Amino acid sequence: MLAVQQLEAGYGESVILRDVSLRVKKGQVVCLLGRNGVGKTTLMKSIMGLLKARKGVVSYNEANLTKAAPGVRAKSGIGYVPQGREIFAQLTVYENVLLGLEASKEKTREIPASAIEKFPVLPTMYERRGGDLSGGQQQQLAFARALASKPEVLLLDEPCEGIQPSIVEDIRDVIRSIKAEGTTAVLLVEQSLEFVQSVGDYFYILEKGAIAWEGGLEQLSDEVIRTYLTV
Amino acid sequence: MEITIIQLFNGLSMGSILLLIALGLAVTFGLMNVINMAHGELIMIGAYATYITQNLFNDYLPASLFNWYFVLSIPVSFMVAFLIGWLLEVSLIRFLYGRPLDSLLATWGIALMLQQLARTIFGAPNVAVKSPTWLDGGFRLMDGVVLPYKRLFIILLVIVTLVAMFLYIYRSHAGRRMRAVMQNRDMAACLGISTRRVDSMTFAIGSGVAGIAGCALTLMGPIGPSLGTYYIVDAFMVVVLGGVGKLVGTIVGAVGIGVTGTMFEYWTNASLGKVLVFLCIVAFLQWKPKGLVAMKTRSLD
Numbered sequence: 001m002l003a004v005q006q007l008e009a010g011y012g013e014s015v016i017l018r019d020v021s022l023r024v025k026k027g028q029v030v031c032l033l034g035r036n037g038v039g040k041t042t043l044m045k046s047i048m049g050l051l052k053a054r055k056g057v058v059s060y061n062e063a064n065l066t067k068a069a070p071g072v073r074a075k076s077g078i079g080y081v082p083q084g085r086e087i088f089a090q091l092t093v094y095e096n097v098l099l100g101l102e103a104s105k106e107k108t109r110e111i112p113a114s115a116i117e118k119f120p121v122l123p124t125m126y127e128r129r130g131g132d133l134s135g136g137q138q139q140q141l142a143f144a145r146a147l148a149s150k151p152e153v154l155l156l157d158e159p160c161e162g163i164q165p166s167i168v169e170d171i172r173d174v175i176r177s178i179k180a181e182g183t184t185a186v187l188l189v190e191q192s193l194e195f196v197q198s199v200g201d202y203f204y205i206l207e208k209g210a211i212a213w214e215g216g217l218e219q220l221s222d223e224v225i226r227t228y229l230t231v
Numbered sequence: 232m233e234i235t236i237i238q239l240f241n242g243l244s245m246g247s248i249l250l251l252i253a254l255g256l257a258v259t260f261g262l263m264n265v266i267n268m269a270h271g272e273l274i275m276i277g278a279y280a281t282y283i284t285q286n287l288f289n290d291y292l293p294a295s296l297f298n299w300y301f302v303l304s305i306p307v308s309f310m311v312a313f314l315i316g317w318l319l320e321v322s323l324i325r326f327l328y329g330r331p332l333d334s335l336l337a338t339w340g341i342a343l344m345l346q347q348l349a350r351t352i353f354g355a356p357n358v359a360v361k362s363p364t365w366l367d368g369g370f371r372l373m374d375g376v377v378l379p380y381k382r383l384f385i386i387l388l389v390i391v392t393l394v395a396m397f398l399y400i401y402r403s404h405a406g407r408r409m410r411a412v413m414q415n416r417d418m419a420a421c422l423g424i425s426t427r428r429v430d431s432m433t434f435a436i437g438s439g440v441a442g443i444a445g446c447a448l449t450l451m452g453p454i455g456p457s458l459g460t461y462y463i464v465d466a467f468m469v470v471v472l473g474g475v476g477k478l479v480g481t482i483v484g485a486v487g488i489g490v491t492g493t494m495f496e497y498w499t500n501a502s503l504g505k506v507l508v509f510l511c512i513v514a515f516l517q518w519k520p521k522g523l524v525a526m527k528t529r530s531l532d
Contacts, residue, residue: 050421070417071426074423082421088414091411102423
């Protein structure tokens with residue numbers, strides 16, 4: 001279980017996250033909602049270790065990761081699909097997926113079928129450079145790269161941003177099949193309410209750097225949405 | 232006809248030497264963006280490592296084996312420069328990433344210290360490294376055209392070094408990690424790659440290749456503590472002209488400068504030739520500031 005307790009983080013002088021606590025339990029799809037600029041991506045970065053926490057604790061399965069480098073967190077089972085995908089543009093698609101194996105706990109050189117079978121288009125483009133792919137293809141590549149290490153928790157930061165509807169459907173199916181397998185938990189940041197309602201188990205709403213609301217799917221009423229999410 | 236061939240060969244030979252001294256810098260400066268002013272001194276360290284290997288063979292091994300010292304000195308100078316480069320990265324360079332001006336000054340200071348260290352240990356005068364006898368003489372292509380074995384050997388050494396570097400960077404697992412870190416450090420870290428290890432390894436390899444260059448330079452003449460300072464400008468020129476971050480660019484840049492340089496020197500004289508080459512480079516960089524082989528891609532989004 002991934003747990004964040006009273007986390008405070010920010011850039012330079014400015015504090016973005018004041019007091020954030022959340023939990024992602026095994027097999028759950030937890031969604032993080034909030035208006036623009038409330039600190040969703042900052043929270044993802046702090047969980048991954050790209051941003052140092054000023055206060056609070058990030059822990060995974062009882063291990064305290066608050067001071068750990070991103071690589072250590074990845075190796076302990078946290079996979080990350082960042083906003084903007086961050087594909088290695090000069091490397092081939094195949095090399096990009098292979099890099100996903102770096103955090104794998106199994107000492108394997110083979111890309112697991114479970115990572116790639118959901119994206120049948122990728123193997124046909126293995127020799128092309130990552131930077132030459134379209135946005136949607138890069139998003140699928142970022143998913144496959146993260147899944148290659150068979151993570152126990154997957155952090156997804158706006159996976160549907162700027163993606164054509166049919167690939168959004170593919171991504172929805174992927175998240176659902178991950179959920180059905182029950183071995184990988186997901187922490188999802190996404191703007192589309194319709195999307196998160198169709199896959200999420202539990203919801204957190206961030207406001208001004210703190211958790212303003214949390215609850216299950218049935219509690220996420222129009223009232224809540226009006227209060228915290230409509231502009 | 233003979234003259235053309237000789238000039239072309241001289242140009243190629245010049246280019247191969249330039250390439251060898253610039254290859255290490257193509258890694259430390261080209262890939263890692265560290266302005267390493269101590270690169271010349273790493274070349275110097277490689278040269279002295281060769282000198283020490285020669286002396287050890289002289290003192291402790293039968294004379295019949297002496298000719299083979301040079302074969303051993305290539306890996307020895309690589310290893311010595313590799314270790315010193317690694318130490319340099321771990322103790323200094325790693326604090327200076329993303330601070331080009333600071334790293335320029337700091338590595339320049341290191342360069343001066345290393346020069347003084349060499350002066351203290353080996354003395355200020357140049358020392359001679361005796362080339363193995365199997366590199367004496369030359370290959371007679373036709374009447375009036377003799378290609379010295381030493382220069383042929385350097386060309387061969389460059390090719391072998393290049394192939395090894397290509398295999399390491401583009402075919403090995405470690406090379407893949409290295410390219411990933413140099414392109415997108417944060418994302419590479421998020422995938423579980425130890426960026427610290429990759430940084431120090433990459434810098435050490437660049438330094439080690441500089442050591443090989445130093446070893447090769449012992450074939451061209453005597454060596455001294457300030458050997459590196461003669462070559463540092465040339466090395467940077469090759470990397471910048473070739474295009475930072477691309478090994479292919481470095482190759483084209485080195486051969487280009489080598490061949491045009493020898494031609495200009497043949498048509499004019501040595502110093503005017505250098506000036507003309509330099510002018511050409513300046514003009515070229517005005518036209519293409521990113522160098523010969525610029526990174527082209529439809530980047531993210």
